[in-house]
Amino acid sequence: MSKVAVNLGALFDRFKVSRIFKRRELLLPDYVPSYLPHRDQQIYRLGLVLAPVLSGSRPSNVFIYGLTGTGKTAVTKYVLRELEKKAGSKVRYVYINCRHTDTSYRVIAELAQAVGQRVPFTGLSTSEVFRRFITGLERKQRFLLVVLDEIDYLVKKKGDDVLYFLTRINDQLSVSKVSIIGITNDLRFMDFLDARVRSSLGEEELVFPPYTSRELEDILKMRAEQAFHPGVLEEEVIPLCAAIAARQNGDCRLALDLLLKAADIAERLGEVKVRTEHVRMAQKEIEKNLAIDLIKSMPLHVKLVLAAILILHKKKVKVITTGGIYDQYTKLVQRIGVEPVTQRRVSDIINELDMLGVINAQVVSLGRYGRTKRIKLSVSESSIKEGLKEDLTLGDLWIELAS
DNA sequence: AATCCACAGGAAGTGCTGGGCG
DNA sequence: CGCCCAGCACTTCCTGTGGATT
Numbered sequence: 001m002s003k004v005a006v007n008l009g010a011l012f013d014r015f016k017v018s019r020i021f022k023r024r025e026l027l028l029p030d031y032v033p034s035y036l037p038h039r040d041q042q043i044y045r046l047g048l049v050l051a052p053v054l055s056g057s058r059p060s061n062v063f064i065y066g067l068t069g070t071g072k073t074a075v076t077k078y079v080l081r082e083l084e085k086k087a088g089s090k091v092r093y094v095y096i097n098c099r100h101t102d103t104s105y106r107v108i109a110e111l112a113q114a115v116g117q118r119v120p121f122t123g124l125s126t127s128e129v130f131r132r133f134i135t136g137l138e139r140k141q142r143f144l145l146v147v148l149d150e151i152d153y154l155v156k157k158k159g160d161d162v163l164y165f166l167t168r169i170n171d172q173l174s175v176s177k178v179s180i181i182g183i184t185n186d187l188r189f190m191d192f193l194d195a196r197v198r199s200s201l202g203e204e205e206l207v208f209p210p211y212t213s214r215e216l217e218d219i220l221k222m223r224a225e226q227a228f229h230p231g232v233l234e235e236e237v238i239p240l241c242a243a244i245a246a247r248q249n250g251d252c253r254l255a256l257d258l259l260l261k262a263a264d265i266a267e268r269l270g271e272v273k274v275r276t277e278h279v280r281m282a283q284k285e286i287e288k289n290l291a292i293d294l295i296k297s298m299p300l301h302v303k304l305v306l307a308a309i310l311i312l313h314k315k316k317v318k319v320i321t322t323g324g325i326y327d328q329y330t331k332l333v334q335r336i337g338v339e340p341v342t343q344r345r346v347s348d349i350i351n352e353l354d355m356l357g358v359i360n361a362q363v364v365s366l367g368r369y370g371r372t373k374r375i376k377l378s379v380s381e382s383s384i385k386e387g388l389k390e391d392l393t394l395g396d397l398w399i400e401l402a403s
Numbered sequence: 404a405a406t407c408c409a410c411a412g413g414a415a416g417t418g419c420t421g422g423g424c425g
Numbered sequence: 426c427g428c429c430c431a432g433c434a435c436t437t438c439c440t441g442t443g444g445a446t447t
Contacts, residue, residue, distance in 0.1 A: 105431060122431050123423025299434080322410065345435060347411070363411070367445030370409025 066208025069251030093145040104162040167200040210250025216242035295387025
């Protein structure tokens with residue numbers, strides 16, 4: 001026992017004082033820095049739109065577009081935080097990520113909780129929760145700024161009636177007011193919206209362009225100065241991270257993640273400098289981990305469908321179609337003794353896999369031979385095998401896949 | 404030009420879980 | 426306790442369709 005304690009102690013000591021990191025937390029994705037380079041214009045414009053709240057009138061609803069990692073969330077949180085500081089208790093903001101909170105009920109429940117109402121996560125009707133939200137808000141007598149991040153998930157998942165509610169909620173309020181800030185990275189999002197919601201939500205629009213490679217370098221340099229000890233980064237490390245991320249739509253989150261993972265790898269290897277090869281390793285790790293984690297978390301039948309696609313892929317079938325997948329899938333299902341789902345469901349599963357980016361599915365017409373989807377894998381075979389491997393319900397199936 | 408395949412994908416419903424409320 | 430709710434994974438039934446072949 002004491003031996004364990006001694007060994008652990010030594011291990012912890014080695015990590016307690018990092019030779020690379022000074023403040024590692026500054027590179028984590030949810031950290032919002034107090035200065036956001038190359039976003040002055042967006043900060044200013046958002047501030048301009050929201051400022052009326054300080055003099056007691058309701059700000060316009062705002063709609064924010066921009067690809068992932070272009071600073072939408074960071075800028076919004078930053079501006080709102082500053083606004084709250086200035087305004088005192090009469091202005092509050094609620095941040096909701098609609099990817100996690102993806103139904104009307106859950107959104108309204110979270111809003112109700114934000115104004116101090118107790119709400120169970122199930123059991124009540126949506127309208128009841130909405131009523132509680134309104135009474136709670138009226139009691140607080142304040143301006144509520146509702147940030148709906150990744151708002152496209154709401155509409156895609158059939159929860160857009162919240163938007164309708166929220167855009168009209170001010171009619172039902174007397175002492176309080178609500179403004180909505182919608183954030184999305186889907187540029188065609190507005191097209192899917194109900195016309196009334198669209199006009200109300202889009203009172204003001206803000207666009208966040210992707211960062212260029214140069215801008216990403218600036219950001220990384222600034223963060224690195226505070227996050228690392230002086231001189232631990234090899235000179236080309238930052239430009240490389242920036243270049244890789246710039247190729248991915250100028251995604252700043254990816255750039256920071258690359259830098260963080262590269263430094264983690266260097267530290268794990270016991271090196272005192274972060275070098276470009278560590279960045280390359282980080283890049284591979286990020287891509288692979290994303291896919292593997294995703295696959296591991298899938299329900300059984302989704303995994304089976306994916307396994308069926310993998311088998312067809314290995315058999316070098318020229319055109320993989322829905323029908324072919326279903327045949328292969330039913331064979332797999334029989335072998336492990338599970339009831340198959342219908343073809344209709346498999347069709348949906350294929351769409352889900354496509355949305356997740358694991359496969360690429362395209363509707364094509366084969367003329368006389370019908371309409372179907374042409375499916376291709378878009379992650380490596382090895383990642384899929386890795387992701388499917390640990391599922392015990394698949395039994396010895398994966399051994400066959402590995403051959 | 405008409406036909407017809409092999410599905411796409413919408414609508415509505417089922418059965419189940421995990422929870423209200425009074 | 427009985428009856429209500431939401432969410433999920435799925436089914437049943439359905440109408441729609443691009444374009445090679447007849």
